[in-house]
Amino acid sequence: MPQPEAAVSPPMPAPDELTQFFWDALKERKLMIQRCQECGHYIHWPRPLCRFCLSSELAPGEVSGRATLYSWTIATQPFHPYFVDKVPYTLATVELVEEKNLKLVSHLIECPEDEIKVDMPLEVVFQEITPELTLPFFKPATAR
Amino acid sequence: MPPRRPNRVAIVGVGYSTVGRNTGLSADELTIQAGKAALDDAGMKPGDIDGITTMGGDALRDAWTLGMEPLNWFSTTHAAGPAFSYAALQAIAAIASGFCHTCITFRIIHRQPPSAARLAPRPAAVPRGVGGDYQFLAPFGAGSPTQWAGLLTQRHMAQYGTTEEQFGAHVIAQRDHAALNEDAFFRDPLTMEEYLAARYVSKPLRILDCDYPCDAGSAVIFTTEERAGDFRKKPVFVESYALTAIRDLNFEILDDMTSNSPPHCAAEMWSKTDLRPEDVDCAQLYDGFTIITFQWLEALGFCKPGESGPFIAEGNTRLGGKLPVNTDGGACNVGRRHGANFCIEATRQLRGECGERQVKDAKVSVFSNGVGPFCGAALLTAD
Ligand SMILES: [Zn+2]
Numbered sequence: 001m002p003q004p005e006a007a008v009s010p011p012m013p014a015p016d017e018l019t020q021f022f023w024d025a026l027k028e029r030k031l032m033i034q035r036c037q038e039c040g041h042y043i044h045w046p047r048p049l050c051r052f053c054l055s056s057e058l059a060p061g062e063v064s065g066r067a068t069l070y071s072w073t074i075a076t077q078p079f080h081p082y083f084v085d086k087v088p089y090t091l092a093t094v095e096l097v098e099e100k101n102l103k104l105v106s107h108l109i110e111c112p113e114d115e116i117k118v119d120m121p122l123e124v125v126f127q128e129i130t131p132e133l134t135l136p137f138f139k140p141a142t143a144r
Numbered sequence: 145m146p147p148r149r150p151n152r153v154a155i156v157g158v159g160y161s162t163v164g165r166n167t168g169l170s171a172d173e174l175t176i177q178a179g180k181a182a183l184d185d186a187g188m189k190p191g192d193i194d195g196i197t198t199m200g201g202d203a204l205r206d207a208w209t210l211g212m213e214p215l216n217w218f219s220t221t222h223a224a225g226p227a228f229s230y231a232a233l234q235a236i237a238a239i240a241s242g243f244c245h246t247c248i249t250f251r252i253i254h255r256q257p258p259s260a261a262r263l264a265p266r267p268a269a270v271p272r273g274v275g276g277d278y279q280f281l282a283p284f285g286a287g288s289p290t291q292w293a294g295l296l297t298q299r300h301m302a303q304y305g306t307t308e309e310q311f312g313a314h315v316i317a318q319r320d321h322a323a324l325n326e327d328a329f330f331r332d333p334l335t336m337e338e339y340l341a342a343r344y345v346s347k348p349l350r351i352l353d354c355d356y357p358c359d360a361g362s363a364v365i366f367t368t369e370e371r372a373g374d375f376r377k378k379p380v381f382v383e384s385y386a387l388t389a390i391r392d393l394n395f396e397i398l399d400d401m402t403s404n405s406p407p408h409c410a411a412e413m414w415s416k417t418d419l420r421p422e423d424v425d426c427a428q429l430y431d432g433f434t435i436i437t438f439q440w441l442e443a444l445g446f447c448k449p450g451e452s453g454p455f456i457a458e459g460n461t462r463l464g465g466k467l468p469v470n471t472d473g474g475a476c477n478v479g480r481r482h483g484a485n486f487c488i489e490a491t492r493q494l495r496g497e498c499g500e501r502q503v504k505d506a507k508v509s510v511f512s513n514g515v516g517p518f519c520g521a522a523l524l525t526a527d
Contacts, residue, residue: 013275014273071302073291073295075291076347077290078285103397104397105284
């Protein structure tokens, strides 16, 4: 679909060598989180060292995309021009099932406000925002 | 040799610049006004000062401008810390340890633009990209402090059943206090209907749950107990204090959004004094967002975890209640001072200077600042 001339770009990540894998994996519809190869802890947001065992043997690890809803807020005020016509949207802090306190900031989608419940199970949805940017959003988990 | 005991620290001067939006004042002018106001309050000359700490200024430049030299302590704190208390606790620690004897602390807030200004059309709004941790927020339309405050507020509601009316009860009580403070910007009484009708910034956070951004210079002068009697005003003493961090500057992915740095800070502060929460006559608890005051009420032990909502709704935090809280009206009403107003209001209450809003016979107060990754607090007493 042609973009209107005045279309504003979304805020784009500027990955560095620590974070490049995260954004590259999303384009392949995979959720990868930095993981310590010594002790197995996941680390998000990425750091140059495992803060649990001080190992620098770190590598991307694919996660299931399953999570629970830790908290949420309905953004009604845009703080960047790109979001002017996107509000309201539901920002969510989700906890990935792989590890306690392994949290990610995302959007909760496909969930009416009156059905949002704390700790509800969620699953990842890969949303292509632009050809250069795919974001991991979350929706209520389907029964399995 | 016997171990050296820390010096007891006193507050002997407090002051503000002209405050407001569009004051026309530069950061230097805010610093000069606040510094002179605090010196005047103390009846002190610049040469009496041998230490300076600031957030929002430049310690050496400001000291030189104000004629404060030679210095035995100086520190310019950066933004990743609990604002005023970060700088104030460095002053207290420097005096307690003997680095210097009299230290002035500034919190200078200049040109924090309203969010509307950040939204103004920018033809070159295609950014080169967002790096660092912010790359995990900005592409999602996250990263505004109002949004993490919304997350913290929502989690408290979900975990404990805290209601929007309970947040409203706090906002209304603070406004009633502001009505008794002629320096407050907002002094008209507020009804629950008006609170509930106020727009959401990041639901459940309303505009009335946010402090009021403005330009302000705040200054507080600390000195040793030995010198405290030499100045104009009755000294107020720093009974106990703590500066806490539990992680780096990331609010959106806190392990625990309802109980984070304040309980650690409070435990440390209470461990250094025989005073107990029930000894506190009034509390001045940071309200950058309403939820922060709620967390401090719980952390400091004024109510149980999760019970700040009912505690406030029962009227305990109003003037005349069990524990009057934010008796100047809070930063929602006096404007953003990043915690300095709570130290200054606690000092004025303990001096008995608060007129209509004076808490009778106030002898013990506490001020706090920050939440989430880091925070600071101090317990103040009048002899
Ligand atoms: Zn490790």
